[in-house]
Amino acid sequence: MKHWWYVPLALVTLAVGVWVTNPPALRANGEDKHEIEEVGHAHVPAPLEYADLLMPPSVWTDQAMIARGKEIYAANCAVCHGEHGDGKGPAGQALPLKPSDFRDRHAVAEMRDNYWFWRASEGGTVEPFKSRGSAMPPWKGTLSVEDRWAVIAYQHTFSGHQGPHVPWEHPEMVQMGRDIYRMACVSCHGLDGQGDGSVGPTLSPNRAPQPRDFTAGLFKLRSTPTGELPTTADLFRTVTEGIRSRGGPLTLGLSGYRIMPSFRHMPEEQRLELVEYVKSLNQGFWTRQDVKTVPVPAPPPETPERIARGRQLYADAECWTCHGRSGRGDGPSAPTLKDQNDFPITATDLTEPSRFKNGATPQDVYRTVVTGLTGTPMPSYEDALEPDQAWDLVYYVLSLSSESHRASGVAR
Amino acid sequence: MLRRSLVLLALVTAGIGFAYVQSVEAVPAFARQYDLQCNVCHTRPPRLNSFGEQFHMMGFQIPSAARPGGLGESIKDKGLAQTILDTLAFRMEGGIFESTKSPHDTESKFVPPEEFTLFVTRPLLPDLSFFVELEAEPNAVVFEDGRFVTRAEVGLGKEAFFMANLGQVLGLIGAPTMQMGNQTMVGRHGGFTMHGPMLMAGKIDPSTNFSYPTNRQLIAATETEVKAGEVERFPVVPYAFTSKFFGLFKDRDEGEPQLVTDQVMYNTPGAPGVDFHAMLHNLVIDHPQIVQVGFLRENEGWNAYAAWRVDFGERDQSAFSVSALINWGFGVAWAPDPTDHDRPSDRRIDRLRYGVAANARWKGLDVYGALIRDQVFDLPSGLGGEFDRTATGxxxxxxxxxxxxxxxxxxxxxxxxxxxxxxxxxxxxxSFQVKYFLWQNIAFFARDSVNVRSTVEHHPLREWRNQVLLGIDWDF
Incomplete structure (x- = not known):
């Protein structure tokens, strides 16, 4: 301890370090400059509104669809992308951003179907393609969904790949997400996404929550009906917000109690890439159709009458048996609760919104009430409650905590 | 009677501590900065789990999710006062009651906690962070005026360093780079990638990336006993990383002896140095590897070292890692004078250190160990057969x-x-230890260390049979 000169030495080196580590911004996401500027092949994920618009895997090899796509391609796409899909159509040569070459097996393998569908639908009207000078027209107003699937299936044939264009055929399409997963998620969720990393057993030993097994298809935090897979937006929300928890000894003084970190500082496109990799661990995400969500209507005004009705519903629906009369998670059934793995699970303390796993805004609580939490004793009330009744219950639940607790729960 | 009274007093003290901590509102710095439970990074503090090791390796950042604006954005989000508060943490660790049995008698006494540490730490930028420990030791053993004395010491703690990711620098000289979670990574998706190299400079202990790291459950050393200017009993520490040789000196002018249980090079109380480490993916094998090279001051000499670690598993609730270390210490100690072993000679010795370590985790089990061998060179010829040049821990x-x-x-x-x-x-x-975690950041422990060899009178390594320590570890 006598060497105080370490301090100035460290500070001087620190200053040098700041200078050294702050050079000009570099290229993002490993894209090759040539690919971005000249070919237009950019590894950007499809935005959330397109993320669940997946082609049925059978379409890729459906000869009738491919034939239909060939006709559409010849009429609309070949002029730029070329008759043979090489990106050398007569109208494409003068364009600032060159049309994609569908014969490039490597580039095609990296394109997810939702990305492809997004590009076909929006063309060059969206970023980052718009600012790069893409002249591709949006086809969503001209071609039906099935027509767009058909033309994409035909374009896919140029690459020479015979099978369906899915992650288990082309791991390249989720490669970036896999790299992020290996850095950030593997120690809890395990190398194969089965929730069996080394951290889980000491994080919450022999009790819930355990790290999610992505391969099993049971997801708690969803906007979809009970038992169904979540939407991409649901997974994105969980990655962004992390997960709070209650149960077991806590870190004294913390108010949020996250046991899964918030990855909100990860750039949005990388969070989307990560979610796409997580989806690739369960083929159900690629084979499902018509992703339905439970609608969350606009919240009505909070009134004393509504809270009073909610209190009655809370009693009638026997929410108190788990959550307790005062909402503290100490109902008579609370000590007996188990999750799908037969681990003891705590009933949520409704007086602490900052610890609600599924969010603490009125919309979040509404979503939890109507979808339930799959794999836990919390059922879905979608069929049992009318939307207006659900709002009554939501406002009663939120009334169990103080204004400051509600505010801090929402702020987190 | 006296012993029973002391035990009773220890329990009362612990009870008062229990009552007191319930009103404490402060928390460790990283937990507050990221709003995370301690268990996310620690199996139980202070031992890091796989995620915590990754967090540390990446410069105290959530892997792939560094705050883009760093300190400035934090101040904007949380305000200056909260940001400063979140940057600080306090730790009190060590014994409150100790009993030592020797061949002659049993000594029981209250001891103050060994260390009070104030941590000041946070990321400043996505690729730059700092970590400083300020420490008070009520019972520090120091050497002055030719004798060992025990006294209170306040100053810089074990570590005080900054960590910078030099990936961008490699990018500037032509390496392919990517932005991953606002940090720079070298390589390409699907191929070879490298996080880092991370530069860690200042007062450092580079062992965090080793399979046998500094942060472990049985971390408190037993007390070094000093009487009449001499060390009467050495502390119990991980012997693998001790200096291992009897008769060496730290310096020539003051003639300060190098205690055989002084931890040097790895798992140390920290030393000035520069460390580079990087995590590599997809290099020859499909398992993450950590490579590490660095330079570290030791006494009046310095060390050059390299370490390599491979991680396996993260399946079936298990993980496994193996590490190898090689180190050459240039002039790191003074050999004893061949004619008077109580004085240093005019020869500084070099030391070759090498060894392996491994760690296996499975569910609640965590097994880790290290085997380290040392060999010294450049001894005075006059020592001849009086000095054993090799040692192993x-x-x-x-x-x-x-x-x-x-x-x-x-x-x-x-x-x-x-x-x-x-x-x-x-x-x-x-040694055995039972640790009870009242909260995740507050633990009481009872520890017993047994000398399983015969006792040797007047020998500081062996003149004891049993040491019991009741202690506390509070992190705020």
Missing amino acids: LTLALDFLAHEQVMLSTRFDQLWAGGLTDQKEDGSVL
């Missing part, structure tokens, strides 16, 4: 999370000592 530890709040630990330390043959003795110590 073995440390094996096992932690078991028996209950959410109870951690059982045991450690075996074996020293095959080197050095002056008329002084050297081997040592074997078996």
Whole structure:
């Protein structure tokens, strides 16, 4: 301890370090400059509104669809992308951003179907393609969904790949997400996404929550009906917000109690890439159709009458048996609760919104009430409650905590 | 009677501590900065789990999710006062009651906690962070005026360094780079990638990336006993990383002896140095590897070292890692004078250190150990056969999370000592510990270390049979 000169030495080196580590911004996401500027092949994920618009895997090899796509391609796409899909159509040569070459097996393998569908639908009207000078027209107003699937299936044939264009055929399409997963998620969720990393057993030993097994298809935090897979937006929300928890000894003084970190500082496109990799661990995400969500209507005004009705519903629906009369998670059934793995699970303390796993805004609580939490004793009330009744219950639940607790729960 | 009174007083003190901590509102710095439970990064503090090791390796950042604006954005988000508060943490660690049994008597006494530490730490930028420990030691053993004395010390703690990711620098000289979670990574998706190299400079202990790291459950050393200017009893520490040789000196002018249990090079109380480490993916094998090279001051000499670690598993609730270390110490100690072993000669010795370590985790079990061998060179010719030039240390530890709040630990330390043959003795110590976590950041522990060899009178390594320590570890 006598060497105080370490301090100035460290500070001087620190200053040098700041200078050294702050050079000009570099290229993002490993894209090759040539690919971005000249070919237009950019590894950007499809935005959330397109993320669940997946082609049925059978379409890729459906000869009738491919034939239909060939006709559409010849009429609309070949002029730029070329008759043979090489990106050398007569109208494409003068364009600032060159049309994609569908014969490039490597580039095609990296394109997810939702990305492809997004590009076909929006063309060059969206970023980052718009600012790069893409002249591709949006086809969503001209071609039906099935027509767009058909033309994409035909374009896919140029690459020479015979099978369906899915992650288990082309791991390249989720490669970036896999790299992020290996850095950030593997120690809890395990190398194969089965929730069996080394951290889980000491994080919450022999009790819930355990790290999610992505391969099993049971997801708690969803906007979809009970038992169904979540939407991409649901997974994105969980990655962004992390997960709070209650149960077991806590870190004294913390108010949020996250046991899964918030990855909100990860750039949005990388969070989307990560979610796409997580989806690739369960083929159900690629084979499902018509992703339905439970609608969350606009919240009505909070009134004393509504809270009073909610209190009655809370009693009638026997929410108190788990959550307790005062909402503290100490109902008579609370000590007996188990999750799908037969681990003891705590009933949520409704007086602490900052610890609600599924969010603490009125919309979040509404979503939890109507979808339930799959794999836990919390059922879905979608069929049992009318939307207006659900709002009554939501406002009663939120009334169990103080204004400051509600505010801090929402702020987190 | 006296002993019973002391035990009673210890329990009352612990009870008062229990009552007091319930009103404490402060928390460790990183937990507050990221709003995370301690268990996210620690199996139980202070032992890091795989995620915590990754967090540390990446410069105290959530992997792939560094705050883009760093400190400035934090101040904007949370305000200056909260940001400063979140940057600080306090730790009190060590014994409150100790009992030592020797061949002659049993000594029981209250001891103040060994260390009070203030941590000041946070990321400043996505690729730059700092970590500083300020420490108060009520019972520090220091050497002055030719004798060992015990006194209170305040100053810089074990570590005080900054960590910078040099990936961008490699990018500037032509390496392919990517932005991953606002940090720079070298390589390409699907191929070779490298996080880092991370530069860690200042007062450092580079062992965090080793399979046997500094942060472990049985971390508190037993007290170094000093009487009449001499060390009467050495502390029990992981023998694998001790200096291992009897008869060496730290410096020539003051003639300060290098205690055989002083931890040097790895698992140290920290030393000035520069460390580069990087995590590599998809290099020859499909398992993450950490490579590390660096330079570290030791006494009046310095070390050059390299370490390599491979991680396996993260399946079936298990993980496994192996590490190898090689180090050359240039002039790191003074050899004894061949004619008077109590004085340093005019020869500084070099030391070759090499060894392996491994760690296996499975559910609540955590087993880790290291076998480290040392060999010294450039001894005065006059020492001849009076000095054993090689020494080896073995440390094996096992932690078991028996209950959410109870951690059982045991450690075996074996020293095959080197050095002056008329002084050297081997040592074997078996330690047990029960740690009760009242909260995740507040624990009480009871520890017992047993000298499993015969006692040797007037020998600081062996003149004891049993040491009991009741202690506390509070992190705010």
